[in-house]
Amino acid sequence: MSQISRRKFLKAGAAGVALVSIPAFFRTDPLMAFVTPSGSKATLSDYYMHFGVDEKTIKDVMGVALERGGDYCDIFFEHTINNRVSLEDNIVNRASTNVDLGVGIRVIKGDQTGYSFTEEITPKAMKLAARTAANIANENRHISPVELNPVDIPDYYPIETACADVNVDKKVPILESINDKIVSSDKRIIKVGASFMDSVTYILIATSEGRIAYDFQPMTRCFANCTAEQDGQRESNYYIIGGRYGMEYYTPEKVKHLADETVERTLILFDAVKPEGGEMEVVLAAGHAGIILHEAIGHGMEADFNRKGESLFADKTGKKVAAEFVTIVDDGTIPHARGSINIDDEANPTEKTYLVENGILKTYMHDHISAKHYGVKPTGNGRRQSFRHSPVPRMRNTYMLPGPHTKEEVIGSVKKGLYAKSFTNGEVNIGPGDFTFYLKTGYMIENGKLTRPVKDMNLIGNGFEVLQKIVMVADDLEIAEGGGTCGKSGQWAPVTDGLPTSKVASITVGGVAV
Amino acid sequence: MNKDERLELAKWTIQQARKYGADDVAVNISRERDIEIEYRGSQLDKLQDAAESRLSVDLYVNNRFSSYTTNDMQRDRLEKFLEEAVAMTKYLNEDPYHSLPDPKYYEGRQDVDLHIYDPNYESVSSDERVAIARKMEKTARAQSENVVACTSYYSDTIGESVKVHSNGFEGHKQSTSFKIEIEVTVCDEKECRPNDYDSRTVRYFKNLPDPEELSVRAVKRAFRKIGQIKLDSGRYEMVVENRARPSFLRALHQPMQGRSLQQKSSFLDGKIGQQIASEKLTIIDDPFVESGLGSQLYDREGLAARRRVIVDKGILKSYYIDCYYGKKLGMEPNGGSSSNLAFECGTKSLDELISQMKKGIFVTGFIGGNSNSTTGDFSFGIVGMYVEDGQIIKPVNEMNVSGNMNEFWHKLVETGNDPYTYSSWRRPSMYFKDIQFSGV
Numbered sequence: 041m042s043q044i045s046r047r048k049f050l051k052a053g054a055a056g057v058a059l060v061s062i063p064a065f066f067r068t069d070p071l072m073a074f075v076t077p078s079g080s081k082a083t084l085s086d087y088y089m090h091f092g093v094d095e096k097t098i099k100d101v102m103g104v105a106l107e108r109g110g111d112y113c114d115i116f117f118e119h120t121i122n123n124r125v126s127l128e129d130n131i132v133n134r135a136s137t138n139v140d141l142g143v144g145i146r147v148i149k150g151d152q153t154g155y156s157f158t159e160e161i162t163p164k165a166m167k168l169a170a171r172t173a174a175n176i177a178n179e180n181r182h183i184s185p186v187e188l189n190p191v192d193i194p195d196y197y198p199i200e201t202a203c204a205d206v207n208v209d210k211k212v213p214i215l216e217s218i219n220d221k222i223v224s225s226d227k228r229i230i231k232v233g234a235s236f237m238d239s240v241t242y243i244l245i246a247t248s249e250g251r252i253a254y255d256f257q258p259m260t261r262c263f264a265n266c267t268a269e270q271d272g273q274r275e276s277n278y279y280i281i282g283g284r285y286g287m288e289y290y291t292p293e294k295v296k297h298l299a300d301e302t303v304e305r306t307l308i309l310f311d312a313v314k315p316e317g318g319e320m321e322v323v324l325a326a327g328h329a330g331i332i333l334h335e336a337i338g339h340g341m342e343a344d345f346n347r348k349g350e351s352l353f354a355d356k357t358g359k360k361v362a363a364e365f366v367t368i369v370d371d372g373t374i375p376h377a378r379g380s381i382n383i384d385d386e387a388n389p390t391e392k393t394y395l396v397e398n399g400i401l402k403t404y405m406h407d408h409i410s411a412k413h414y415g416v417k418p419t420g421n422g423r424r425q426s427f428r429h430s431p432v433p434r435m436r437n438t439y440m441l442p443g444p445h446t447k448e449e450v451i452g453s454v455k456k457g458l459y460a461k462s463f464t465n466g467e468v469n470i471g472p473g474d475f476t477f478y479l480k481t482g483y484m485i486e487n488g489k490l491t492r493p494v495k496d497m498n499l500i501g502n503g504f505e506v507l508q509k510i511v512m513v514a515d516d517l518e519i520a521e522g523g524g525t526c527g528k529s530g531q532w533a534p535v536t537d538g539l540p541t542s543k544v545a546s547i548t549v550g551g552v553a554v
Numbered sequence: 555m556n557k558d559e560r561l562e563l564a565k566w567t568i569q570q571a572r573k574y575g576a577d578d579v580a581v582n583i584s585r586e587r588d589i590e591i592e593y594r595g596s597q598l599d600k601l602q603d604a605a606e607s608r609l610s611v612d613l614y615v616n617n618r619f620s621s622y623t624t625n626d627m628q629r630d631r632l633e634k635f636l637e638e639a640v641a642m643t644k645y646l647n648e649d650p651y652h653s654l655p656d657p658k659y660y661e662g663r664q665d666v667d668l669h670i671y672d673p674n675y676e677s678v679s680s681d682e683r684v685a686i687a688r689k690m691e692k693t694a695r696a697q698s699e700n701v702v703a704c705t706s707y708y709s710d711t712i713g714e715s716v717k718v719h720s721n722g723f724e725g726h727k728q729s730t731s732f733k734i735e736i737e738v739t740v741c742d743e744k745e746c747r748p749n750d751y752d753s754r755t756v757r758y759f760k761n762l763p764d765p766e767e768l769s770v771r772a773v774k775r776a777f778r779k780i781g782q783i784k785l786d787s788g789r790y791e792m793v794v795e796n797r798a799r800p801s802f803l804r805a806l807h808q809p810m811q812g813r814s815l816q817q818k819s820s821f822l823d824g825k826i827g828q829q830i831a832s833e834k835l836t837i838i839d840d841p842f843v844e845s846g847l848g849s850q851l852y853d854r855e856g857l858a859a860r861r862r863v864i865v866d867k868g869i870l871k872s873y874y875i876d877c878y879y880g881k882k883l884g885m886e887p888n889g890g891s892s893s894n895l896a897f898e899c900g901t902k903s904l905d906e907l908i909s910q911m912k913k914g915i916f917v918t919g920f921i922g923g924n925s926n927s928t929t930g931d932f933s934f935g936i937v938g939m940y941v942e943d944g945q946i947i948k949p950v951n952e953m954n955v956s957g958n959m960n961e962f963w964h965k966l967v968e969t970g971n972d973p974y975t976y977s978s979w980r981r982p983s984m985y986f987k988d989i990q991f992s993g994v
Contacts, residue, residue, distance in 0.1 A: 125646075128817070129882075133649035135642065139624040139635075142606075151595075155602040159625045172603050175680075209645040231817045267818045267928060276819045276928040314931065317956060317992025318787040335922075348594065349703035350739045352747055428606060467922030467935070471739045471749035472782060474951050476922030476935035498923040498933035498954045548784065550923070550933035550954025550992045 084190050087244045087254040091117045091143075097163050098246045099185040101145065105170040106248060109179030110147035110154070112408070113170075114386060117143045117161065117244040118427040121204050126235040127215040130223075135208055144427035145169045149177040151347075151409055155430040188246055191253040193382045193389070196375050199286030203238030203260045206287045211236045214290055218264050221299035226307060230274075231267040236260075237282075245387040253387040258284050259378065259534060261522065262295075264302040268310070275309035277480065278302060280522035283376045283536075305462060305481055312495035315484060317551030321457030322499065322544045323450055323485060328463055328520035330537025332544075333368055334438050335466040335475035336503035339528070341370075341395045342421070342433040343410030345470050352473035352504055353401065361401045362507040365443040368396040370405055372420055372436040378523030379436040379535040381423070386431050390420035395438075396507070407433045425531035432529055439538030443513025447541040450512045452488040458549060459483040459490055460499065473503035479549075498550040506544055514541040555585070555607075555627075557716060557726055563627065564718040567611055570633050572720065574640040578614040578654045580723075580856070583607070583627075584715035591708040593687035596695075599705065601684075611636070615643040619652035651881045655855050657722045659877075659887065663858040668842065668849040672730040672758040675712050683708050686765050690736045693769035701773060702747065703739040710759070723856040731847065732759050736769050740776045748779035748949075755976050757845040775918075778939070782951040784993040785940060791914030792955070792991075793907045793941075796974040796983040798919050801934050803895070803981060805925035805959050806830075810864070810872075812879030812890055814927050821930035821959060825870050831963030833867040836898035839874075839889075848894040848978025857889050864895075868963070895979045900969045904983045907970050909944035915953075915991060916941050923954065930959035936991075953993040965989060 088094050098115060105113035122138040143166060144157040154176030156169040203211075218234045238260040246252045261282030268275055279301040281294060324332060337353070345351035362368075372381045372390030381390050386408045394402045404410065407422035410433060423434040451459065459482050466477035479497045483490040523536035555563070564581040571579045587605040591598065609632070610623040620643040624635060690706035710732045717725045735753035742748070752772040754763050794802065809820035822830065841850050841859035850859050855877055863871045875883065876890025908916050916939040923934030933956040939946045970983035 131647035131649055133619065133647055133652065135620040135646055137620075137622045137639070137642075139622075139626060141626055152598055153600040153602075155600065155604070157604045157606075159607060169604065173601075176598060176601050207645065208642055212645065212647075231819070233817065269818070274818060274821075274928050276926070314956070316787075317954065317990070319994055348705065350747065350749065354747075428604065430600065430602065464924050465922060469749070469921055469937070471747035472779070472951060473746075474921055474935065474937065476954075478922060478924040478933065496924075496926050496929070496931040496933060497956065498935050500921065500935040500952050500954050502952060548952055548954060548992055548994075550935075550956040552956055552990055 082254070082256060084252065084254060087242065090119065090242055091244055092161055093117070095188060097166070098188065100163065101166045101170050102186050102246070102248055103183060104167045105145055105147050105174050106183045107181060108174040109177040109181045110149045110174060112148040112248050114146050114245060114247040115143060116385060116424070116427050118241060120239060120241040120426065122239040123204055124235055124237045125208055125211045125215065126233070127219055128233050130219060132212045132215050140426060142427040143169070144429070145173045146430050147173040147176055148409060151413060152176050153409070153430055157428050186248050187250050188252040189250050191251045191383065191387060193253055193255060194373070196373055196380045196382055197258060197284035199258050199288070201287045202240050202258050203287050204240045210287070214262070214295055217295055218299050221296060222264065222266050222303055225299070225303045226268065228268040228270050228307065229266050229303070230269050232264070234262070234264040236262050243385070245385065247387050251387040253383045255382045257381070258286060260285055260289065262290065262298055264298050266302055266306050268306050270310050273310065275306055277306040277309060279305060282522050283378045284380060285376055308481060308493050309495050312481065312493035314496060315458070315494050315551045317549050319546045319548050321454045322547045322549070323454060323457065323459045324539055324542045324544065325459060325461040326447070326514070326516045326539055326541045327518035328537065329460055330439050330520060330539035331463050331466045331477045331524070332506070333440060333539065334435060334526070334535070334537050335468040335477055336501065336506045337368060337395060338370065338435050338438050339468050340470050340473060340503050341404050343404035343406045343414065344433050346404055347410045347413050351470045357401050357403065359401050360399050361504065362396055362399045362510055364399045365513050366396055366399050366507070366510050367394065367441040368438070369394050369441065370421070370435050370438045374437050374519060377437045377519060377536050381420070381436060384420045384422045385424045386418070386422035388418040388420045388422060390436070393419045393421065405433045405435065407431050423533050425533060429531045432531070434528065434533040435526060435535050437519060437536045437538065439517065439519060440513060440540060440542065442515040442517045442540050443542070445512045445514045447514045447516050450514050450541050450543050451485060451490065453512060453543065454485040455487060457485045458494065459485050468503065474500065475503050476500040499547050500550065501547045506547065509545040510542055511545050512543040516540050557714065560716040561718065561724070564716055567609070567632065567636065568718060568720045571611065571613060571636045571640060574637045576613045576615050576640050579720045580612040580654060582610045582715060582717045584713060586711060586713035588711050589683065589709060591683055591687045592705055593684070593691040594705040596692070598684060611639070613640055613643050614653060615640055617648040617650050617652065618643045618646045619649060620646065651878055654719050654721045655857060655877045655887065659857045660723045661858060663851050664842065666842065668851065669845045670730070670757050670849050671728040674759060675730050678710070678759050683710070686734060686762070690734065690765040690769045693766040694736050694738050694773055697770065697773040698740070700740050701738055702741040705737050707733070707735040709733045717856060719856055725852050725856065727850070730757060732756050732762055734762055734765055734768065736772045738772045738776045740773070740780065742780040748776055748782065750775035750779060753976070755847060757847070779949045782949040784952045785950055785991070786994050787992045789988050790991050791911040792917060792986045792989040793904070793911065793914065794917045794984045794986070795904065796970065796972050796981055798917060800979050800981055801920045801923065802962065803979060805932050806963065807892065809927045810874050812873060812875040812883060815873060816879045816882050819928040821928060822870060822873070826873070828870055829868050830870045831865060831868040832966040834900070834966045834969055835865050835868050835963055837865040838862070838896045839864050839892050839894070840896045841893035843894045843896065846894040846978060848892065850893055853889045854891055857887065859889065859893060862888055893978065895981065897969060897973060897980065897982055899971050899973055899982045901971055902968065904970055904972055907968065907983055907985045908941055908946065910985065911941045912943060914941045915939070915950060916946065917955070925959065932957060932959060953991050955989060955991050957990050
């Protein structure tokens with residue numbers, strides 16, 4: 041559990057995440073009176089019916105939650121259906137589905153949190169959980185029933201058809217197509233794997249501050265990997281696409297793109313070398329290199345670490361931390377991006393939060409507790425992995441805004457350095473601010489030109505220093521396709537990153553001796 | 555639900571699935587209660603207490619395979635769930651390698667008490683739990699005014715599961731674990747905030763060590779990191795502390811899996827019987843370690859757990875072969891997952907290993923990095939101490955250790971006498987020569 045809390049890490053390929061699939065029929069189970077609300081057409085009463093609760097029950101449970109003197113409580117209902125269909129050795133031979141249904145009840149007193157959850161959505165079980173959570177406080181109090189007002193939420197991920205509504209026989213051909221394309225693209229390819237993952241999550245949140253909100257959250261990812269062999273040497277790589285999309289996302293072009301990227305990223309490894317290590321200039325390619333922001337500054341700017349005095353960035357808001365052309369945001373509003381949310385898991389509105397604006401450290405990412413602690417309004421970063429978890433500040437889509445240079449200028453400015461293109465994972469130790477990210481593919485830069493491909497190196501730096509060493513930022517912002525999964529405090533959250541082509545004056549690169 | 559009720563539900567599930575057309579079925583039903591306490595700033599920071607259940611079912615339908623998990627065990631809904639799950643499985647491709655294990659592999663299950671369940675769990679009170687967390691936090695803060703942040707954690711888990719297969723397997727597991735941990739952040743004049751931690755996980759409440767000792771140690775470790783610097787790139791000797799994340803071992807372990815071998819993404823392919831490491835490396839997979847954190851009598855597939863020699867004096871003796879990939883590879887399954895890893899330990903303590911280094915890095919932790927299962931390449935971020943002529947000189951950070959697994963393990967000079975028993979991978983500290991580090 042808390043082993044993870046020290047070291048926040050991001051995996052850009054979380055194939056290990058326990059995703060599963062559920063057939064559409066399950067969601068119309070008459071006994072639970074499930075409906076299939078999606079997007080703006082659903083109403084609050086649809087969600088009440090979906091979870092089998094009503095306003096009175098929620099108010100009663102809140103009353104129990106606050107009867108020991110807590111300042112605040114929230115009730116988080118969740119129903120998630122996860123699907124996965126996989127192909128290996130030319131056949132679609134595996135499918136799995138996970139259904140998760142439950143409610144989490146949180147009570148807060150000051151900075152303190154009491155939490156419990158139950159998988160039984162009945163008044164009795166919920167009140168028992170509420171009583172457990174209420175034990176964080178210890179007075180006796182009676183509060184009058186909270187007046188609940190529905191919160192209007194935006195719609196950042198409208199979809200036509202949820203992937204979870206589509207039978208597996210429509211997903212099989214997509215995997216087969218990916219397989220065929222990869223297998224036929226090059227004789228050196230000896231193994232191919234692909235997985236189609238999708239999920240839908242229904243949430244209903246009520247807070248003692250009087251907010252009630254609901255959201256339908258689709259997510260999908262398609263993953264392909266291959267291994268190739270040449271002169272006795274083998275290389276493997278993978279690629280992922282996805283986001284908060286419906287089945288309509290998987291056009292033939294998208295599917296071909298996934299196959300092409302997987303092949304290209306694998307075959308280039310045969311030509312790639314591991315260069316000499318040490319400090320050097322590094323140009324970060326537009327897109328997924330945004331992982332550097334997630335690790336170098338993102339976690340350090342999560343308000344809980346600052347509130348607790350653990351982060352390098354504690355007490356540094358208002359200070360100049362980077363060049364004037366550096367603006368870094370954490371944004372929940374990008375349509376269909378993996379890290380976007382219509383509302384956070386505390387029923388607070390999402391937004392575009394400025395972590396660094398024109399080089400000045402601006403604002404932390406807050407959850408309810410830290411927003412109160414710092415006396416600011418919440419930023420919509422309170423997220424939780426599931427109803428089994430209490431929310432903490434988490435990132436969404438973290439990226440740097442375009443800058444004044446061009447990609448050609450940035451690469452052209454490097455005499456001897458590295459062009460960092462694709463990554464697998466990263467991690468940060470927020471106290472000292474040490475962060476790393478693992479480069480899977482890239483290129484040497486010599487005299488302003490990309491030369492030999494390189495592979496398999498860990499890059500390590502200090503968050504604070506790296507920000508100051510961002511010396512050029514181009515105008516070609518890209519948000520990483522496929523996104524990543526971030527781990528913190530024993531919880532996973534879906535996120536993405538992005539970056540324009542940028543140059544860092546020096547980072548330590550884990551190479552080999554010449 | 556008690557054990558018998560779970561067994562009955564599992565058998566009912568099998569019956570229902572078969573009624574709707576499944577040929578073979580495997581069911582696992584589990585329940586786990588977790589209590590988590592965080593203590594910070596002289597008060598309870600967080601208190602979480604809840605239980606979760608899970609029913610998972612693997613379906614084998616006309617040579618097709620799918621798996622499902624749900625936490626909703628109401629029978630009417632479950633029955634419909636199963637009917638439709640079986641129907642969905644028929645849309646997949648046939649794969650004759652998917653089947654339940656041959657029942658002969660269930661045989662020979664040991665009937666011993668592994669001592670992984672503390673019968674006194676129910677008598678541990680909330681007050682006791684909170685008191686432990688409180689004591690750790692208070693002691694840590696009291697060590698110095700330069701302790702700017704500290705959080706203590708207490709958590710415990712009690713779990714129970716039953717497993718039933720339609721071809722005759724039946725098993726039941728019960729276990730407990732208790733964990734205490736303290737994280738400390740200190741501050742130096744440069745306003746850097748080095749941090750460190752100490753933690754222990756045990757099976758019995760009474761085996762938790764003195765929490766205050768953890769706090770004192772964690773604070774010392776954090777202060778030891780003040781003034782971290784980056785060294786020049788180069789080749790150094792290396793001692794890896796036993797409790798550091800086992801990144802090097804994972805880089806060896808993943809390629810041993812049947813799937814990696816069959817999918818041709820393992821650099822250990824074809825290397826059984828070959829010297830893959832120095833003779834100082836002996837790894838035994840031992841499911842019977844008393845109170846071990848990975849101990850079990852049967853594995854995920856129901857195979858009777860056995861002690862397996864994985865590496866013997868540097869020679870690769872065994873892979874991890876599960877039933878499915880075993881069939882595809884034409885190899886006998888021997889259990890596809892690891893239980894406890896035990897190592898041949900040396901005679902020297904960690905301090906003695908360190909004192910042998912003329913110019914080396916004592917690695918106390920890893921940050922990020924990755925390894926390539928196909929090629930054996932690896933690169934990890936590290937944190938540690940620079941050692942010269944056997945003395946710790948200064949703390950280091952912001953460095954990477956890189957290389958290739960094909961060469962790396964041959965550089966193992968010695969293992970320590972200190973297996974880390976608070977993890978299922980009970981690795982000792984290890985001493986290596988001639989390792990590539992990148993810094994300045």
